[in-house]
Amino acid sequence: MTSPEFPLRKEDLAGIRAQLERKCGNAAVAEDLLSEAIETSLVKLREGKIERPEQMIGYVYRVALNHLRNFRRRDKAGVSSADALETLEDEKTTDVAAPIDHARWAKTAMEVLKELPATRDRELLVSFYLGEEEKDALCQRLGLDEQHFNRVIHRARERFRALLEGHGLKRNDFLSLAALLVG
Amino acid sequence: MDTNHIADRQVIERYLAGQLSDAEADAFERDLEAHPALARDVEQVARMKTGFAVLQRRGELAKLLAQPVAPRQRRTAWVATAAAVVLAVGFMAFRPGEAPAPATLLAASLNALSSHSDSPIPLRTSVALARARGMGADAVLVSTGKAPGAAELELSTGGAAGGHYAVELLSVESADARPVAKVPDAATDARGAVHLFVSLNALPPGSYLLRLSPADSGAPIEYLIAMRKPN
Numbered sequence: 105m106t107s108p109e110f111p112l113r114k115e116d117l118a119g120i121r122a123q124l125e126r127k128c129g130n131a132a133v134a135e136d137l138l139s140e141a142i143e144t145s146l147v148k149l150r151e152g153k154i155e156r157p158e159q160m161i162g163y164v165y166r167v168a169l170n171h172l173r174n175f176r177r178r179d180k181a182g183v184s185s186a187d188a189l190e191t192l193e194d195e196k197t198t199d200v201a202a203p204i205d206h207a208r209w210a211k212t213a214m215e216v217l218k219e220l221p222a223t224r225d226r227e228l229l230v231s232f233y234l235g236e237e238e239k240d241a242l243c244q245r246l247g248l249d250e251q252h253f254n255r256v257i258h259r260a261r262e263r264f265r266a267l268l269e270g271h272g273l274k275r276n277d278f279l280s281l282a283a284l285l286v287g
Numbered sequence: 288m289d290t291n292h293i294a295d296r297q298v299i300e301r302y303l304a305g306q307l308s309d310a311e312a313d314a315f316e317r318d319l320e321a322h323p324a325l326a327r328d329v330e331q332v333a334r335m336k337t338g339f340a341v342l343q344r345r346g347e348l349a350k351l352l353a354q355p356v357a358p359r360q361r362r363t364a365w366v367a368t369a370a371a372v373v374l375a376v377g378f379m380a381f382r383p384g385e386a387p388a389p390a391t392l393l394a395a396s397l398n399a400l401s402s403h404s405d406s407p408i409p410l411r412t413s414v415a416l417a418r419a420r421g422m423g424a425d426a427v428l429v430s431t432g433k434a435p436g437a438a439e440l441e442l443s444t445g446g447a448a449g450g451h452y453a454v455e456l457l458s459v460e461s462a463d464a465r466p467v468a469k470v471p472d473a474a475t476d477a478r479g480a481v482h483l484f485v486s487l488n489a490l491p492p493g494s495y496l497l498r499l500s501p502a503d504s505g506a507p508i509e510y511l512i513a514m515r516k517p518n
Binding site: 116117118119120122123126154158159160161162163164165166169170172173205206207209210211212213214216217218221222223225226227229230232233234236238239254255257258259260261262263264265266268 | 294297300301302303304305306312316317319320321322323325326328329330331332333334335336337338339340341342343345347348351352353459494506507509511
């Protein structure tokens, strides 16, 4: 499926696909959900329900994230076990580039951690991003004020972005892609 | 929700962690559709989370978390750097006939910034930074091109008067943060702020990290500075 008018590349959705995979525990299902999000968005676009073409990427994310949210709801309702599903097994992924991407993101995350001189700040990052601890609880546990918390998170994101851009992913990639290459 | 609110309250991270209420999550999803640029930030956070997950799966996180920082070594490094700078300056000062010294990019005073200039560098702007913002640069400076100019930065440290900091200016344009200028010792004023002077003509446009490392080996304070091209 291609369309020359509107920009979106499937590889730009690699991060959200990894999150879907973590939640549903199945790479093929994650891939299907992502494809469905793109299909739904294309239909909306063709029906004129997306006002501006550049909004399409936002719409794709909206639909994909909604799938993620639904998985969380099912987890909370006891339909599935999050503990059992929270895995990330590159070997089972359907995307051949995923192991390389994941390794690159891990290397970048490692560099961000290594650049933080304070152990407490490293713990903050891991507990917030991986452990998904709530901000207030984390601040209390680590004895941090909100300003410090915000600063560490902001810096980490900026560094992660800068390091990734240094490896080829540019800020504008999401906004100025030239061709739609789906599937 | 505006973008500052989204960044300051870590809305993306909390969304992906399932910590938002249904109403907040709905609002964020609407914002995502209206502001496609947010998708980039969502993608980045998702990649970061995946990166940490991979490190955990490989069993590398515990070591990274436990990795101690050797503050004394850092201080020694600063002293060594300062000594090297002094030696380098002395060496250059006593070598006649060499090319002119490069312009000073960062200094603790306007006089020091003008030290390699034929005439005093005029102060073009003053910026006071009380805290890091949630998104983007903490301060945006505009280059004066070839015209000499300086910006004064008043950087809050949250510390007491008379505190001492080693200051480093790093270019964060590439994958590795590259030091471009240093001030070995900058003292805080009565309000606990450090004053620094940046060259608006010698510092090339780009993104910079200004790192203030306290002499007592506490956690460094960082500000992001963006230098824009001349208007």
